[in-house]
Amino acid sequence: MSRFLAELGDALRAFPESLRRVFRPGVSGPDDPSSARLRRNLLFHLHPLKVRPRTLTFSATFALGLCTATLFFLLLLSGLFLMMVYTPDPQRAYACMQDLQWAIPGGAFFRALHRLAAHGMVVCAGLHLLRVMFAAAYRRRELNWFFGLSLLLLTAGLSFTGYLLPWDQRAFWAVNVSASMLENVPGGETLRGLLLGGPDIGADTLVRFYTLHVALLPALLAGLFFLHLWRIRKDGGLAGGEAQEASVPAWPDLVLREALVFLLVVLALVVLSALHDTPLGPPADPHRPDNPEKAPWYFLWLQEAVSHSAVAGGVVLPGLLIALLALLPFLDRGDEGVGRLLSSPLGRRWACGAFALALAVGAALQWWSIAGGDAPAHPDLLNPSSGMMALSLLALLVCGMRTGSVRLGVFCAMAVLLAAVLLFLVTGLCRGPEWRFFWPWEEWPVA
Amino acid sequence: MQPDHPSGNAPVDEPVPRRAFVARLGHWLAGLAAAAAAVVAGVFLAPAANRRSRRVLLGTDGDFKVRTVTWVRHSDLFVLREEEGFGVFSARCTHLGCIVRRTAEGFVCPCHGARYDAYGRVIAGPARRALPWYRIVRGSDGRLWADLSAEVESGRLEAIVSAAPGEGA
Known part of the structure; x- marks a missing residue:
């Protein structure tokens, strides 16, 4: 009995110390306090112990990867709140949106936060890819380049499955069009059935998209995200810092910079979401699309390309883009200038020249397609989308031959495709009723 | 061991x-x-089986005036009636499946701008096939039905005076 009390007394006396030990098990590491700090915390654990000073400068990465990650974090957080009030049922979904927007306190804020963060994530992930590509930072980092590419595609998939959920006109017709698009690819019929859950878009479709959006795709994205970070360590830090530089400890040099970017992004998003009024389109009408029925801006270039030809614009053009990106680390085998944005003056001249030329040619092609009277004899071959693809392959050959560098050839081809995407996006924004072209200052006719 | x-x-x-x-x-x-x-x-x-009926009700003769095109909303069809008879064709764009709208020249798709003439033949834009025409039949009750399993030649109008036996009900 007395022994029991003595032990209990000891335990109680030691309680504060035991509690501390829960969080800081007495691991003895190197004496260096900065590395001890990194070892104590899972988030810090993802960092290397030492980083090279050049990779810390803003212009080395523009912090685009970190911005993307921060926005994903905000999306998970705001998404959890939205899940609490949303029912994936065609009878209820649109009413949930109305409740969020006008009845639930804070609903409009979380909806705005989720939407703005999603748009921001598409922008940041896209710019991150461009930065890494034009800095040739994929060299000797092939696996992480693939992880990054998959993350971008997952981001696009999450955006797509997300905008079906409000069950408004845009949602319904976007799914309808993409489901029809699958009929143009081999094996698409099966995929279409798996995605829609039935012959038509309905309750089964909404539940499937909901499950993809809130569970499968975010889980995949989170998993790949950690692999992506882990590979940075495995590959010996960010590209371009290899040369002879002295390294500095990640704490505080890297971690505090990251914290600053994280807080700035969160602050910007919170302020913007409080001010932003999220649009809500009319409810889905399965028998009558709006006129025009437009995709969100980040898919609008694809919609414009599809309006040239379903196969050339909708299948071949994105296929070429993804194939070029995926093959890039194997085509380019040069090791000079890695990690520095368009490091050679020659490359900068070629890429900018190809971009400018592509804008001019693309504008002429678009004008021909919009103003041209008679349809060409082979509309699936002769249209602005296939024209721009031909131009990009031409740029690859000409630039590659003249500079003797595969990397610069691919950069020129990508510059042309980038110009095509931008041009199609702007044209898409200018489309009005009946998918006719209107200048921004022209008024749309009342239907 | x-x-x-x-x-x-x-x-x-x-x-x-x-x-x-x-x-x-x-x-x-x-x-x-x-x-x-x-x-x-x-x-x-695997998706639920397609149990939709391939025969859809259009209406009675009185619903369709001569020299007009009527939009049958619930089944995404247009019914064209002229002096020679009836024709029924799909309102679903053959490009990527949006529902087309009437215009002065015929039909236009609001999603990607495919243009069709008054008989659903392609004029311009990304569509490559005409809007499909279907057989139109008169049920035993005298009402008009479209048979979506039987595609017919584009622009063919049918007089359909007699009731096909056993149809419709």
């Missing part, structure tokens, strides 16, 4: 050492299990 067989020590003349064989077998079994799981998942996720 004693090996119960001398070959447990993997003599050099054995074509595949036992450990390598067991490891390979394990990989194959894991692959087989994954394939079986994929089949089960596929069956589970």
Whole structure:
């Protein structure tokens, strides 16, 4: 009995110390306090112990990867709140949106936060890819380049499955069009059935998209995200810092910079979401699309390309883009200038020249397609989308031959495709009723 | 523990050492299990069967005036009536499946701008096929039905005076 009390007394006396030990098990590491700090915390654990000073400068990465990650974090957080009030049922979904927007306190804020963060994530992930590509930072980092590419595609998939959920006109017709698009690819019929859950878009479709959006795709994205970070360590830090530089400890040099970017992004998003009024389109009408029925801006270039030809614009053009990106680390085998944005003056001249030329040619092609009277004899071959693809392959050959560098050839081809995407996006924004072209200052006719 | 067989020590003349064989077998079994799981998942996720009727009700003769095109909203069809008779064709764009709208020249798709003439033939834009025409039949009750399983030649109007036996009900 007395022994029991003595032990209990000891335990109680030691309680504060035991509690501390829960969080800081007495691991003895190197004496260096900065590395001890990194070892104590899972988030810090993802960092290397030492980083090279050049990779810390803003212009080395523009912090685009970190911005993307921060926005994903905000999306998970705001998404959890939205899940609490949303029912994936065609009878209820649109009413949930109305409740969020006008009845639930804070609903409009979380909806705005989720939407703005999603748009921001598409922008940041896209710019991150461009930065890494034009800095040739994929060299000797092939696996992480693939992880990054998959993350971008997952981001696009999450955006797509997300905008079906409000069950408004845009949602319904976007799914309808993409489901029809699958009929143009081999094996698409099966995929279409798996995605829609039935012959038509309905309750089964909404539940499937909901499950993809809130569970499968975010889980995949989170998993790949950690692999992506882990590979940075495995590959010996960010590209371009290899040369002879002295390294500095990640704490505080890297971690505090990251914290600053994280807080700035969160602050910007919170302020913007409080001010932003999220649009809500009319409810889905399965028998009558709006006129025009437009995709969100980040898919609008694809919609414009599809309006040239379903196969050339909708299948071949994105296929070429993804194939070029995926093959890039194997085509380019040069090791000079890695990690520095368009490091050679020659490359900068070629890429900018190809971009400018592509804008001019693309504008002429678009004008021909919009103003041209008679349809060409082979509309699936002769249209602005296939024209721009031909131009990009031409740029690859000409630039590659003249500079003797595969990397610069691919950069020129990508510059042309980038110009095509931008041009199609702007044209898409200018489309009005009946998918006719209107200048921004022209008024749309009342239907 | 004693090996119960001398070959447990993997003599050099054995074509595949036992450990390598067991490891390979394990990989194959894991692959087989994954394939079986994929089949089960596929069956589970397979879409519900299409039980829609291929015959849809259009209405009575009085619903369609001569020299007009009527939009039958619930089944995404247009009914064209002229002096010679009736024609029924799809309102679903053959490009990527949006519902087309009437215009002065015919029909236009609001999603990608495919243009059709008054008979649903392609004029311009990304569509490559005309809007499909279907057989129109008169039920025993005298009402008009479209038979979506029977596509007919574009622009063919049918007088359809007699009731086909056993139709409609």
